Amino acid sequence: MDTREVKAIIEALLFAAETPLKSEKLSEILGLERGMITALLRELVQESESAGHGFLLCSVAEGYQYRSRPEYAEWIRRLGHHRPFRFSRAALETLAIIAYRQPVTRAEIEYLRGVESGAVVKTLMEKRLVKILGKKEIAGRPLIYGTTRDFLEFFGLRDLSGLPTLRDFSELAPDALEGMLPLADEDSSVAPIETTE
Amino acid sequence: MSCEISIDKFEGPLDLLLHLIRKEEMDIYEIEIAQITRQYLDFIDAMQSLNLDIAGEYLVMAATLLQIKSRMLLPVHEEEILEEEELDPRAELIRRLLEYQRYKDAALTFAALPQLDRDIFLATPQVAEVGNEEGPELEPVSLYALVEAFRDLLKKAPKDFVHEVTAEHLSVTERIQTILNLLQQRPQLPFSELVPVPLVRSEVVVMFLAMLELVKMSLIKIYQNQRCHEIWLAPAVSMDDETVAVREESFGYA
Structure with a gap:
């Protein structure tokens, strides 16, 4: 099996896969070293970028996936096959809070938004963008929420570090908050998470 | 002072407060509590006059505002200044508002990110199967979204919506x-x-x-x-x- 063939097989696998394929998975299937696979994947990504096709090989949700080029979105919409999920403002706000503050309890979400948010969280869970990560080891053991792999895939993010940076207080207004209450930012009291995946 | 009900959607009391602060071109760090409280209460009154149930959260915020207002009227003793970590009664509120503003902005950023099945498409459209219900997406909306929808309808309605019914005179x-x-x-x-x-x-x-x-x-x-x-x-x-x-x-x- 020469390199060219391996690359072709990887392409075929990515083409047929339903979800982004991780390099581990590819190396397991092909019986080849991960380092080699990663290098080949990188080559494939570069090639797809320069090839000028209507699709790209992208690194999303810690894996690799072929996706249409964003600039051709309008044409694909004309197919009429896809129904985009329309977010309400409440849903986006809640999703943003969960994404940036995870693991986060519903009470924390509601404190930040100032409104009851149970229904929105439920909607996001139904859309599989948000999941229950476990329970927080505090009184009442409230559920803690976080984003899913589908969330990364949905927004085309490689991992959570790819989230757009959240504007800081300091950017909103310099120095003015000096001496104000420190924000209970880190949820250091979070219990070890029973991952549900 | 009358309060125009903005057609903006308000996602909650924080959202409403931010709106009022922006409308009054106030510095968020120097909120005029008396003024903002009055406007806030006007808004709630207006909502009530529309026979809308005010969500409890809004009333809690009204109480908070009044409490801050009254605390700002009280003289501060010097020894208290030393003891009290939080000098400004508004600090907590301001912090919450700023924090909320952050996530509000983040929500906008999220909306602008390329989304699957809206901007980016896959060979196997799996996200489509996530939302496979028929018909338009139904989402829980806030009361204010409803108010907005209602006001939009009113706007569209012809002005002389009411026609006069005169009793026919039968002699x-x-x-x-x-x-x-x-x-x-x-x-x-x-x-x-x-x-x-x-x-x-x-x-x-x-x-x-x-x-x-x-x-x-x-x-x-x-x-x-x-x-x-x-x-x-x-x-x-x-x-x-x-x-x-x-x-x-x-x-x-x-």
């Missing part, structure tokens, strides 16, 4: 006069000729009443050739110059 006296006039020209009159075609229920009723009144006044006679046939009206007295000096009210139909 028995007038019909009596009509009958008498007709009977001056003809010796006999079928009832069917007195009512309009097509039949209008109210006209029939008024004309029938006029006929009965005339009978009661012994001015006409009525008869039928057969049961359920045409009613014939004929004068019971000489019809020359017959006028009836009756007033509408005397019949008691008004």
Whole structure:
């Protein structure tokens, strides 16, 4: 099996896969070293970028996936096959809070938004963008929420570090908050998470 | 001071406060608590006057604002300044507002990110199967989204949405006069000729009443050739110059 063939097989696998394929998975299937696979994947990504096709090989949700080029979105919409999920403002706000503050309890979400948010969280869970990560080891053991792999895939993010940076207080207004209450930012009291995946 | 209800959607009391602060071009770090509280309460009043239930969260915020306002009126003792970590009664609120603003902005950023099945598409559209229900997406909306929708509807509605309903004036006296006039020209009159075609229920009723009144006044006679046939009206007295000096009210139909 020469390199060219391996690359072709990887392409075929990515083409047929339903979800982004991780390099581990590819190396397991092909019986080849991960380092080699990663290098080949990188080559494939570069090639797809320069090839000028209507699709790209992208690194999303810690894996690799072929996706249409964003600039051709309008044409694909004309197919009429896809129904985009329309977010309400409440849903986006809640999703943003969960994404940036995870693991986060519903009470924390509601404190930040100032409104009851149970229904929105439920909607996001139904859309599989948000999941229950476990329970927080505090009184009442409230559920803690976080984003899913589908969330990364949905927004085309490689991992959570790819989230757009959240504007800081300091950017909103310099120095003015000096001496104000420190924000209970880190949820250091979070219990070890029973991952549900 | 009146409060215009903004058509903006408010996602909650924090959202509303941010809106009011922006509208008043206030510095968020120097919120004029008295002014903002008044505006906030005006808004809630306006909502109530629209018969909307104010969500509890809004009332909690109203209480918080009033509490901050009253604390700002109290003199601060110097020793308290040393003890109190939090000098400004507004600090907590400001922090919450800023924090909320962050996530509000983040929500906008999220909305702008390329999304699957909106901007980016896959060979196997798996996200489509996530939302596979038929019909448009239904999402829980806030009360304010409803208010907005309602106001939009009102805007679209033609201005003179209400049409005036005037009571049609049906005068028995007038019909009596009509009958008498007709009977001056003809010796006999079928009832069917007195009512309009097509039949209008109210006209029939008024004309029938006029006929009965005339009978009661012994001015006409009525008869039928057969049961359920045409009613014939004929004068019971000489019809020359017959006028009836009756007033509408005397019949008691008004």
